Each structure stands twice: as C-alpha cells, then as structure tokens.
Amino acid sequence: MDTLNGIAPDGLLGFVRGTSLDAKTRARLAEAVPDEFFTYPGGLTARGHQELTYQRLRRAGLAAPPAPELLDDPPALCALLERAAIADPALFHVMLLHYTLALGPVLRFGAGQDGPRRAREDMESMASFGTLLMTEVGRSNSHLSPRTVARHDPATGGFVLSTPDAQAAKFPTSTAHPRVPKTAAVYATLVHGGREHGVFVFVVALRGPDGAVPPGVRITDAPETTGLQVDYAAVRLDDLHVPYEAWLRDGASIQGAGAEGVFHDPAGSPAARLTRSMGIAPAVWRAVISASAAITRASAGMLLAHSAGRATLGRLAPRRPLTDYRNQQEAVLGALASGYALTAVAVHAQARRTSADAGDGGGPDTAWAPWSAVDRDLALLKAAATTQAQETVSACRVHSGAPGFAAVERLNAYRGLTHAYMNAGGDNELILYDTARAMADLDRYAPPDPGAGPPDGGDLDSPAVWLFLARDTERRMRDRLAARVRAAAGSGQDAFTAWNGNLVLAARTAAACADRLVLEICAAALDAGPAELRPVLRLHALNLLDRRAADLLNEGVAPPGVLDEVWAARRRACDELAPRAGQLAAAFELPAAITAPTAFLDVR
Ligand SMILES: Cc1cc2nc3c(=O)[nH]c(=O)nc-3n(C[C@H](O)[C@H](O)[C@H](O)COP(=O)(O)OP(=O)(O)OC[C@H]3O[C@@H](n4cnc5c(N)ncnc54)[C@H](O)[C@@H]3O)c2cc1C
Structure with missing residues (x-):
C-alpha cells in the first residue's frame, strides 16, 4: 500500500472540496483556524486549557466572515466548523454552540426585535460567547417539555425565569469558566395568564464581560472531564427577571386587553411552537x-x-x-x-x-x-x-x-x-x-x-x-x-x-x-x-x-x-x-x- 505522499487526481480533490465555496473563501475559513490551533501548550490547568479554547474561538470568529453571512451559507459555516473539528473537538463544540444554538435563535426568532440587539452585537463581535440552556438534568426527554418556566409578569411586562427544583437544572451547559463572558439561549415553557403556551427561547446575559454572574443565576461547576474538554456546569435560574424583549418571540406577542395582555402565537399550538423553537x-x-x-x-x-x-x-x-x-x-x-x-x-x-x-x-x-x-x-x-x-x-x-x-x-x-x-x-x-x-x-x-x-x-x-x-x-x-x-x-x-x-x-x-x-x-x-x-x-x-x-x-x-x-x-x-x-x-x-x-x- 502506498504512503501519504500520493498526489490526488483532480477528480477526487474536486469531490472532497465540493463546488460550493470559491478558493478565496476556503482559504479564509482555513486561516480562521490556523495550524497553531491543532495543539495546546503543555502544562495548562483545565481552566487554562478552556480559556485558550475560548480565546481561539474569538480569533476564529473575528477572522471568519460575519456570523449572519455564515448562518446564511451552510457550506461556509460547515467548512469553518469542519476545520475546527479536526483541529480541536472542544473548539468545534463551543463554536457550534456559539453560532448555531445561541446566535442562530437570536437571528432567527428575534428578527425584527430591538431587544436582542445587544446580545447579538456582543456575540457577533465575539465580546461574549453563546451558550445553550436546553437540556434538563433530572428527566429523560426533557426537550419535549422543559420544566424551566418563563412566567409573564404583568407588573413589568417582562418575564420571570425559574428553575422549579434541582432536577430541572440545565445541564450540561458550557458556562463554568469564571472569566469567560457568556450569553445564553434559554429554552423555557412560557406561562401567561396561568396557562402554559409552549416552549420559547429567551436570551440571557449569563456572565458579564468579566465573567461575573448576575443575581438570579446560579452556576454549579461540574468536575473536570476529558472526553470532550469544555467548562461544563449546571445552571439554575432563581426568579431571574428579564425584559419583554429578551423573549425571542418569532412573531408571537402579548399585547392589549388589560394589564395582563392577550397571548398570540402564529404557530397555533404549543406542539407546533415546540417544533418551531427547535427549527434551529x-x-x-x-x-x-x-x-x-x-x-x-x-x-x-x-x-x-x-x-x-x-x-x-x-x-x-x-x-x-x-x-x-x-x-x-x-x-x-x-x-x-x-x-x-x-x-x-x-x-x-x-x-x-x-x-x-x-x-x-x-x-x-x-x-x-x-x-x-x-x-x-x-x-x-x-x-x-x-x-x-x-x-x-x-x-x-x-x-x-x-x-x-x-x-x-x-x-x-x-x-x-x-x-x-x-x-x-x-x-x-x-x-x-x-x-x-x-x-x-x-x-x-x-x-x-x-x-x-x-x-x-x-x-x-x-x-x-x-x-x-x-x-x-x-x-x-x-x-x-x-x-x-x-x-x-x-x-x-x-x-x-x-x-x-x-x-x-x-x-x-x-x-x-x-x-x-x-x-x-x-x-x-x-x-x-x-x-x-x-x-x-x-x-x-x-x-x-x-x-x-x-x-x-x-x-x-x-x-x-x-x-x-x-x-x-x-x-x-x-x-x-x-x-x-x-x-x-x-x-x-x-x-x-x-x-x-x-x-x-x-x-x-
Ligand atoms: C458532550 C455533551 C454536551 C452537551 N451540551 C449541551 C449544551 O450545551 N446544552 C444543552 O442544553 N444540552 C447539552 N447536551 C445535552 C444533550 O442534548 C443530551 O445529552 C441529549 O439530548 C440526551 O439527553 P439526556 O442527556 O437527558 O439523556 P436521556 O434523555 O436520559 O437519554 C439517555 C439514553 O436513554 C435512553 N432513553 C431516554 N429516553 C428514552 C425513552 N423515552 N425511550 C427509550 N429510551 C430512552 C436512550 O438510549 C438515550 O440514549 C450535551 C450533551 C453532551 C453529551
């Protein structure tokens, strides 16, 4: 069997490269994850290792085309993530969360809304990293029916996000690093007028620019693991107040008719809403x-x-x-x-x-x-x-x-x-x-x-x-x-x-x-x-x-x-x-x- 020194015929090269990206874009995406990202220096602590992963994510995000362009261009986003995956699976994981599972919902469900603008700018500029709070630790199939609730608060017009008990803590999340700013897409069941109206996404600043956690957010670090090394943690929300605009409404609204307002959702039913919210x-x-x-x-x-x-x-x-x-x-x-x-x-x-x-x-x-x-x-x-x-x-x-x-x-x-x-x-x-x-x-x-x-x-x-x-x-x-x-x-x-x-x-x-x-x-x-x-x-x-x-x-x-x-x-x-x-x-x-x-x- 011959060695790796073979020269690939054009046909095979063309097949693997595909036809969706021009040479310039391919080169730019490869440069966003340079060769040095393929290894880590020796002697890092687990937190030091994770910090370097996030620094690299920031560098990659700033070198790559803007996030909205990437999310609109599946071959380009996939090429960037492929390169991250072969360089460093942990980098792939946090990059995937950032683009598809945090920025993705903000751009898609928050389109036309003013409120998520800050979260969007922070993530697009890589000033904050996106993270996902969807899975709940204590029950299987939690995605079908999250017990985390977002209760509409008529007094403020906003919402109160709460984790009812330890079983409903969001886990795993990539939120443990104490100095890494994080913006979360939180999946919660919306409650209005005493009724559940399906699962929606809320955008929450989970760790500020210096990594500080706001009141109402409780983060419990998971022990160090090696399978896919990121900063795992469980997150509980203790009556966290968020403004109406943190709700990535996707066309739904609570408006008019008295202090409470009337809930309207174009999805038509909680089941259809769940499917739409998972549309990312x-x-x-x-x-x-x-x-x-x-x-x-x-x-x-x-x-x-x-x-x-x-x-x-x-x-x-x-x-x-x-x-x-x-x-x-x-x-x-x-x-x-x-x-x-x-x-x-x-x-x-x-x-x-x-x-x-x-x-x-x-x-x-x-x-x-x-x-x-x-x-x-x-x-x-x-x-x-x-x-x-x-x-x-x-x-x-x-x-x-x-x-x-x-x-x-x-x-x-x-x-x-x-x-x-x-x-x-x-x-x-x-x-x-x-x-x-x-x-x-x-x-x-x-x-x-x-x-x-x-x-x-x-x-x-x-x-x-x-x-x-x-x-x-x-x-x-x-x-x-x-x-x-x-x-x-x-x-x-x-x-x-x-x-x-x-x-x-x-x-x-x-x-x-x-x-x-x-x-x-x-x-x-x-x-x-x-x-x-x-x-x-x-x-x-x-x-x-x-x-x-x-x-x-x-x-x-x-x-x-x-x-x-x-x-x-x-x-x-x-x-x-x-x-x-x-x-x-x-x-x-x-x-x-x-x-x-x-x-x-x-x-x-
Ligand atoms: C490395 C890693 C990172 C992750 N990061 C995130 C993150 O950032 N944010 C986030 O929200 N989530 C994250 N997840 C969670 C992920 O979405 C869940 O692990 C996955 O959906 C499975 O849910 P579970 O862990 O609760 O396991 P379970 O739902 O308990 O499933 C475990 C197994 O039990 C069996 N099972 C479960 N239910 C049934 C049933 N009804 N019928 C028959 N068999 C069943 C299946 O064999 C299944 O594979 C991450 C997971 C991993 C492994």
Missing part, C-alpha cells in the same frame, strides 16, 4: 454531519500514516508489510472509503433545504423527542453520520495501536467527539425510534420500491444491487414492525407496551432506512462524481451490507452465504484500491499537523 436544529445537523465526515477523513489519514511502510514480525511471514494483511488493509481502505461516503452525505446535507429552514417543521408526529418533527431525514442522517464516524474513528484508533492512543491525543479526542454527539444535537436512539414510528404509521413516509430483483444477476459490484437489497430489507422490516405494533395494539396493549416490546426492531428498521438513504446518496455521487470514486464508494457500500447482513438474512432478502460474497467483493475492491491509498488520502488535504509522525517518536 438543521444548522446543527448539517454541521455535525460535516464534522463527522471531517474527523473520519482525518482519522483515516492518520491510520494510513501509521500503517504504510510498517513491517510486521508475525511468524507466518516475518517482515511482511502490515498492510499486506487483509485486516489492516481493509481497516485502512474502509476508513478512507467511509471518509468519502460521509463527505457525500455532508454535501447532500449542506445542500438540503427543508420546510424547517422556512420556519415550519415538515416532519412526522413524534413521541420520543422533537427532532424528527423538524426534519426527519436530516435528523436521521445526523444519527447515521455520528454512528458511522464513531465506528470508523474507533477502528482507526484500535488499528493505530499504542501510538494512536498514547502518542497524540487526537484520535481519543475525535472518538470523544463522536461519542458526545451520539447524544448531543439530538439523541441518536430517540431519533431512530421516532423515525421507526413514522415509518410504521406511514406518517409522511413512503416505503421505498425495491423493484424486481435482484438486478444485474445479483452482482454485488453493482450499485443497483446494493439499492435493491437495502430497499427490500427496509420495506420488509417496516412491514413487520407495523404489523407487530398493530397486533399488539389490537390485543389491547397500550402504546407504551406495544412499542416497548418492539424497540429492537424499531431501531434496526430506522437504521436500515438510514443505510438506504446513505446508499442512495453514494449512488448519486457515483453517477455525478469522478470515475476514481467508484471503487471507493463500492467498498463503503459493501461494508454497509456487511453491517446489515443480520437483517438481510433475517428478512430473507439474501440467502445464507451472502457474507462470503460480500467479503470476496470487498477483497476485490481492496486489491483495486490498495495501490492508490496515498492518492485517496491526499485528496483529503489534511494539514501536516495531523499526519506528520510524532516528533518524539520519530523512529522511522
């Missing part, structure tokens, strides 16, 4: 999918750098190159292929515009979380991308041996990021369950038509065959899931019992749908992309079929022995790709900081 999520999902692709590409490049040219001493064949062994070869090439496939998914996600972008969720009814109601497929692709990245990054870590664990923090940090975002940004399992329920109920979901088949004589090298197998599996699983839930309900079981007995099938059915979407995206990329891409995406498709083999067999879509065929096809794909591994990695244009040998271990 597509920007998060695009970024998380793009970051998943970026750290997968980086991990694949690191694994190739570790593996190429490394000799083995195994007794079967002493001094045989490590990558001559199929296990390592398939790990390296599979990781590269995964990087390309996720890049295709990221391009698709960045280009996708949904009704959520226009302010209305177009998704199905949900039971576990609000996410699928906002955009079922984008939420599902976020779950699929983080799961894939987690799998590939973990495999790269293991196949990089001790140097991949102990010589540099990078692969551990990438793994921490993928793990975190399997919960964060919309919990993957809950997204799968809501997707499965929509599939079973045919709620804005049409089962894919596999057509007659398998086509092309069942040749696993053919994209038509992957699509046939994926679609047929998904359709059969959906039918079985729907029948089982229907039968359970028909026998008198309540909805909880009917679904609870079928959660394994539900999660796998939704995951099958996700795989099918990914394969369709890969097939489209094959049609439109350069010829060099074909064996790469074929390898990824074969790996997906390997992963889904239990379901192919369980549903009778493929006969026993199918795995032997998949493995043989994979060996063929790897034989074709092995001489070009360096070219495949070169097209990722990874900074030297990622793939260079660790200086103190330079034993080559």
Whole structure:
C-alpha cells in the first residue's frame, strides 16, 4: 500500500472540496483556524486549557466572515466548523454552540426585535460567547417539555425565569469558566395568564464581560472531564427577571386587553411552537454531519500514516508489510472509503433545504423527542453520520495501536467527539425510534420500491444491487414492525407496551432506512462524481451490507452465504484500491499537523 505522499487526481480533490465555496473563501475559513490551533501548550490547568479554547474561538470568529453571512451559507459555516473539528473537538463544540444554538435563535426568532440587539452585537463581535440552556438534568426527554418556566409578569411586562427544583437544572451547559463572558439561549415553557403556551427561547446575559454572574443565576461547576474538554456546569435560574424583549418571540406577542395582555402565537399550538423553537436544529445537523465526515477523513489519514511502510514480525511471514494483511488493509481502505461516503452525505446535507429552514417543521408526529418533527431525514442522517464516524474513528484508533492512543491525543479526542454527539444535537436512539414510528404509521413516509430483483444477476459490484437489497430489507422490516405494533395494539396493549416490546426492531428498521438513504446518496455521487470514486464508494457500500447482513438474512432478502460474497467483493475492491491509498488520502488535504509522525517518536 502506498504512503501519504500520493498526489490526488483532480477528480477526487474536486469531490472532497465540493463546488460550493470559491478558493478565496476556503482559504479564509482555513486561516480562521490556523495550524497553531491543532495543539495546546503543555502544562495548562483545565481552566487554562478552556480559556485558550475560548480565546481561539474569538480569533476564529473575528477572522471568519460575519456570523449572519455564515448562518446564511451552510457550506461556509460547515467548512469553518469542519476545520475546527479536526483541529480541536472542544473548539468545534463551543463554536457550534456559539453560532448555531445561541446566535442562530437570536437571528432567527428575534428578527425584527430591538431587544436582542445587544446580545447579538456582543456575540457577533465575539465580546461574549453563546451558550445553550436546553437540556434538563433530572428527566429523560426533557426537550419535549422543559420544566424551566418563563412566567409573564404583568407588573413589568417582562418575564420571570425559574428553575422549579434541582432536577430541572440545565445541564450540561458550557458556562463554568469564571472569566469567560457568556450569553445564553434559554429554552423555557412560557406561562401567561396561568396557562402554559409552549416552549420559547429567551436570551440571557449569563456572565458579564468579566465573567461575573448576575443575581438570579446560579452556576454549579461540574468536575473536570476529558472526553470532550469544555467548562461544563449546571445552571439554575432563581426568579431571574428579564425584559419583554429578551423573549425571542418569532412573531408571537402579548399585547392589549388589560394589564395582563392577550397571548398570540402564529404557530397555533404549543406542539407546533415546540417544533418551531427547535427549527434551529438543521444548522446543527448539517454541521455535525460535516464534522463527522471531517474527523473520519482525518482519522483515516492518520491510520494510513501509521500503517504504510510498517513491517510486521508475525511468524507466518516475518517482515511482511502490515498492510499486506487483509485486516489492516481493509481497516485502512474502509476508513478512507467511509471518509468519502460521509463527505457525500455532508454535501447532500449542506445542500438540503427543508420546510424547517422556512420556519415550519415538515416532519412526522413524534413521541420520543422533537427532532424528527423538524426534519426527519436530516435528523436521521445526523444519527447515521455520528454512528458511522464513531465506528470508523474507533477502528482507526484500535488499528493505530499504542501510538494512536498514547502518542497524540487526537484520535481519543475525535472518538470523544463522536461519542458526545451520539447524544448531543439530538439523541441518536430517540431519533431512530421516532423515525421507526413514522415509518410504521406511514406518517409522511413512503416505503421505498425495491423493484424486481435482484438486478444485474445479483452482482454485488453493482450499485443497483446494493439499492435493491437495502430497499427490500427496509420495506420488509417496516412491514413487520407495523404489523407487530398493530397486533399488539389490537390485543389491547397500550402504546407504551406495544412499542416497548418492539424497540429492537424499531431501531434496526430506522437504521436500515438510514443505510438506504446513505446508499442512495453514494449512488448519486457515483453517477455525478469522478470515475476514481467508484471503487471507493463500492467498498463503503459493501461494508454497509456487511453491517446489515443480520437483517438481510433475517428478512430473507439474501440467502445464507451472502457474507462470503460480500467479503470476496470487498477483497476485490481492496486489491483495486490498495495501490492508490496515498492518492485517496491526499485528496483529503489534511494539514501536516495531523499526519506528520510524532516528533518524539520519530523512529522511522
Ligand atoms: C458532550 C455533551 C454536551 C452537551 N451540551 C449541551 C449544551 O450545551 N446544552 C444543552 O442544553 N444540552 C447539552 N447536551 C445535552 C444533550 O442534548 C443530551 O445529552 C441529549 O439530548 C440526551 O439527553 P439526556 O442527556 O437527558 O439523556 P436521556 O434523555 O436520559 O437519554 C439517555 C439514553 O436513554 C435512553 N432513553 C431516554 N429516553 C428514552 C425513552 N423515552 N425511550 C427509550 N429510551 C430512552 C436512550 O438510549 C438515550 O440514549 C450535551 C450533551 C453532551 C453529551
């Protein structure tokens, strides 16, 4: 297998770069996260480390195009966040919070309002960093119904924000650093005239310019952690008074008719309001999918750098190159292929515009979380991308041996990021369950038509065959899931019992749908992309079929022995790709900081 010194053919480079950004913008975004951000000086305390992360966020924000432009241009914002993710997952996390989850709601829901102007200016100028107070610590699925309330106060016309008890504390939040100014987007249930009117966002200055906390805000630091190193804390609000204009109203109002005024919300119902308030999520999902692709590409490049040219001493064949062994070869090439496939998914996600972008969720009814109601497929692709990245990054870590664990923090940090975002940004399992329920109920979901088949004589090298197998599996699983839930309900079981007995099938059915979407995206990329891409995406498709083999067999879509065929096809794909591994990695244009040998271990 060749090394990282390969020169990527233009076609692959063009595919990875995409066509959305011109060279000048790409260069500007890369310079916003310069090479020095890829490491930290030694000897920092945890707070010192976090302080440097925020200083870098400020530098990046000031060097990048203005925030409103970035939020209007998904490929540009994603490119900035991708670069942050490969440099430093903690920087990615606080940058994502700042742009998409704090400034995003201010610009979107506070449009036309005067009140959030100060918060907006502070965040746009990076004088204050955005943070999110959404999740509550003590109950699962808190996003569906936050217990933090914003009570309208007729005396002042403003609101009083309160945390009813410790269980409703907002956690995790990135608010512990005592000297870092913070502006929070607080998700709270609005109460007016003694009635709850749904979940809205309120903007609150949580820590002033010097980091001081105002009266009414209680911040409890979390212990130091290493998985994704930011300044976690729990936040409680003790009757915090905020002005009417802190309410990011999104067209709602309390006006006229007596001291209390009349509540009006164009969303029409608390359920619709929740979906609208979560309408900032597509920007998060695009970024998380793009970051998943970026750290997968980086991990694949690191694994190739570790593996190429490394000799083995195994007794079967002493001094045989490590990558001559199929296990390592398939790990390296599979990781590269995964990087390309996720890049295709990221391009698709960045280009996708949904009704959520226009302010209305177009998704199905949900039971576990609000996410699928906002955009079922984008939420599902976020779950699929983080799961894939987690799998590939973990495999790269293991196949990089001790140097991949102990010589540099990078692969551990990438793994921490993928793990975190399997919960964060919309919990993957809950997204799968809501997707499965929509599939079973045919709620804005049409089962894919596999057509007659398998086509092309069942040749696993053919994209038509992957699509046939994926679609047929998904359709059969959906039918079985729907029948089982229907039968359970028909026998008198309540909805909880009917679904609870079928959660394994539900999660796998939704995951099958996700795989099918990914394969369709890969097939489209094959049609439109350069010829060099074909064996790469074929390898990824074969790996997906390997992963889904239990379901192919369980549903009778493929006969026993199918795995032997998949493995043989994979060996063929790897034989074709092995001489070009360096070219495949070169097209990722990874900074030297990622793939260079660790200086103190330079034993080559
Ligand atoms: C690193 C990190 C940073 C974060 N940063 C922020 C932040 O800045 N601000 C913020 O507001 N939030 C933040 N979050 C919170 C994130 O949104 C939540 O972790 C996520 O939504 C899951 O909620 P939870 O942690 O309460 O877990 P739970 O809701 O308890 O879910 C845990 C697991 O329990 C199971 N489960 C839960 N409910 C059900 C059910 N009804 N049916 C079946 N199974 C169920 C699922 O397997 C699920 O994965 C962050 C999370 C992480 C990991």
